[in-house]
Amino acid sequence: MSILEMKVPSPGESITEVEIATWLVKDGDYVQKDQPIAEVDSDKATLELPAEESGIITLKAEEGEVVQVGQVVCLIDMAAAKPEGAAPAPKQEEAPKAAEPAKVEAPKPAPAAAQSYATGSPSPAAKKILDEKGINASQVSGSGRDGRISKSDAELAAVPAMGGSSLTATGARSTTTTKLSVLRRKIAQRLVSVKNETAMLTTFNEVDMSEIFRLRKQYKEEFGQKHGVGLGFMSFFTKAVTRALQMYPDVNASIDGDFKINYDFCDISIAVSGPKGLMVPVLRNAENMSFANVEGNIKDLAIKVRDGKITVDEMTGGTFTITNGGTFGSMLSTPIINPPQSAILGMHNIIQRPVAVDGQVVIRPMMYVAMSYDHRIIDGKESVGFLVAVKEGIDNPVEILLGGDERKGLGL
Secondary structure (H helix, E strand, C coil): CCEEEEECCCCCCCCCEEEEEEECCCCCCEECCCCEEEEEECCCCEEEEECCCCEEEEECCCCCCEEECCCEEEEEECCCCCCCCCCCCHHHHHHHHHHHHHHHHCCCHHHHHHCCCCCCCECHHHHHHHHHHCCCHHHCCCCCHHHCECHHHHHHHHHHHCCCCHHHHCCCCCCCCCCCCHHHHHHHHHHHHHHHHCCEEEEEEEEECHHHHHHHHHHHHHHHHHHCCCCCHHHHHHHHHHHHHHHCHHHHEEEECCEEEECCCCCEEECEEECCEEECCEECCHHHCCHHHHHHHHHHHHHHHHCCCCCHHHHCCCCEEEEEHHHHCCCCCCCCCCCCCCEEEEECCEEEEEEEECCEEEEEEEEEEEEEEECCCCCHHHHHHHHHHHHHHHHCHHHHCCCCCHHHHCCC
16 A cells, blocks of 8 residues: 655744644545645634545544644554545545434434433433432433433522522523634733733724825725725725834834844735634835735735635734734723734724814714833833824825825835
């Protein structure tokens, strides 16, 4: 036989282990070359593992198991012939599924008619609880299969017996324990380390979105027709941030031991919510991008995150992060720094609020913005100045972000 050992490939630099999140095939299935056979979680992303050759597969790792990069996770018998008229994995899955109901359907009708919830037998754990509390099993309604009394059923029945109110014994009280994915565990570690290892502070301000609303309303259709993407808020905030970073270079820096590293480029991490959690793909050299470039790149990266096709390289690096909690309705928050970066800008929802303008109370679309920063490298004066610079760009985008010519600035 010609057996291929499939080993875990390296998803990226510094990653030494992954977790088998889901097997997409079963042991003994026939797989085609390049067919996705598993989803694996690393501490940076979820990736698909494709079959390296065609043949019968033998799995060597369980779902949820953490495996080392280079470890054998399955074998593929390349000499095995493809079953006639059968698709790789799906049709072989259907045979046992069709057979299972036939085995359980025949004996099922008789017990169902003979047993009620009141006469269901208790599980060993439930019986122990009922015996300890002196409760007759026939007085307990079982929620398990065929009226089986589960441990939680017995616990609920024991509440009134212990002197509690009968009202407290109603309603579901089950719990579910699920192992966190490698990605979620890594995020948790990083967030805790940020709180413990940085001198994080947050400063706040508010921006008036009136001019951006006007520009989007006036040029949205023309912008979309010419550039093939919508004119959104993120391009304005990205341009305002890159301008502010060039004005306050220490915000665009990081700490490495006793050294400060300043970057002469603005790689902006954009927080995007995906099926596996929050991802932060990076816009490289965002300071040189046009509004259309920013919108187009964000759209492409968001699609990759949604489809689970974002690569580790596309999320590595970044000198500053923008996150928009406003899409979920957040009015105000203190975002956590994305290490090894030194600062992050949090956007929030836009609300029509009364504000004073030239001595008059007017209604304007307002947004609170928050900047969390590492006080070890960024002083209060710089953090406040940076956020004010962002505010200037959003409040007056035509003069500050579009060079005084809104059509030319938008590439129209």
